[in-house]
Amino acid sequence: MGHVIVTGASSGIGEALALAFGAAGHSLTLVARRKEKLQALAAQIDGPCHVVSHDLSVPERATDWLAGAIEANGPVDVLINNAGVQTIDRVEQADIEASERLISLNLLSPLRLTRAVVPEMKARKTGTIVDVASMAALAPTPGMAWYSASKAGLAAASDAIRTELLGTGVHVVTVYPGIIGETAMGAHGLTRYEETPALKMQPQGTAEELARRVMKAVDKRRDRVIYPAFNTTARHLPGLTRWVMDKFSPQLIDASDAS
Numbered sequence: 001m002g003h004v005i006v007t008g009a010s011s012g013i014g015e016a017l018a019l020a021f022g023a024a025g026h027s028l029t030l031v032a033r034r035k036e037k038l039q040a041l042a043a044q045i046d047g048p049c050h051v052v053s054h055d056l057s058v059p060e061r062a063t064d065w066l067a068g069a070i071e072a073n074g075p076v077d078v079l080i081n082n083a084g085v086q087t088i089d090r091v092e093q094a095d096i097e098a099s100e101r102l103i104s105l106n107l108l109s110p111l112r113l114t115r116a117v118v119p120e121m122k123a124r125k126t127g128t129i130v131d132v133a134s135m136a137a138l139a140p141t142p143g144m145a146w147y148s149a150s151k152a153g154l155a156a157a158s159d160a161i162r163t164e165l166l167g168t169g170v171h172v173v174t175v176y177p178g179i180i181g182e183t184a185m186g187a188h189g190l191t192r193y194e195e196t197p198a199l200k201m202q203p204q205g206t207a208e209e210l211a212r213r214v215m216k217a218v219d220k221r222r223d224r225v226i227y228p229a230f231n232t233t234a235r236h237l238p239g240l241t242r243w244v245m246d247k248f249s250p251q252l253i254d255a256s257d258a259s
Contacts, residue, residue: 002077005029010037012183014082016207029069056083057101062109063116076117080130081110088143099146106150125169131158135178138234143252173217176226179204193250203228
């Protein structure tokens with residue numbers, strides 16, 4: 001059993017990941033802004049659970065808590081870069097400050113955290129980085145320009161770092177969740193688009209099943225998790241995926257109309 005860090009652990013996919021790795025007997029560090037949510041989650045987990053209330057949207061401070069986590073639970077065996085936020089707006093309506101914070105949280109801070117833990121992992125010749133990207137990285141979606149850019153950037157970096165670390169004992173898993181409608185992010189996202197036949201056909205998954213697949217990928221040292229599995233087509237047939245998105249993407253509903 002090892003020390004697993006889950007960022008964005010207070011809800012949704014992060015919460016499911018924390019519960020899954022905790023149930024498997026790992027020591028956990030849970031990182032998010034909402035301390036009360038983290039404490040409630042930690043109370044459900046048997047075993048060591050270090051709680052860190054921290055805002056990861058400031059890259060310069062992204063690693064401030066890391067030394068304390070290592071002191072509490074030992075060297076990092078698995079870093080799960082899951083913390084993220086999604087904004088859905090037309091490009092001309094985007095809040096610039098909020099959008100740039102999104103880039104910091106979804107892309108820049110994960111890279112800082114990876115940079116911080118890799119040297120020690122390489123020295124021990126063991127460790128795993130898990131980068132939770134999004135299907136928006138493979139199928140950029142109208143209204144999600146900033147979000148798609150951040151997740152595509154994270155996915156590209158994840159692939160590059162995996163190749164760079166070949167033979168070192170350190171592995172990188174890139175995760176591409178599709179629609180996880182039970183989460184707050186997934187449910188809100190669905191309200192912002194017209195309910196078209198194409199959207200209705202999109203498969204939805206659960207956070208619990210995604211967490212199970214991520215755990216298996218870490219154990220088996222697999223490169224990627226694409227879930228629901230139907231979405232694998234988007235990676236292997238990017239040209240077709242772009243054609244489908246261009247032709248059948250649902251129209252964005254203005255926020256005032258969706259509320």
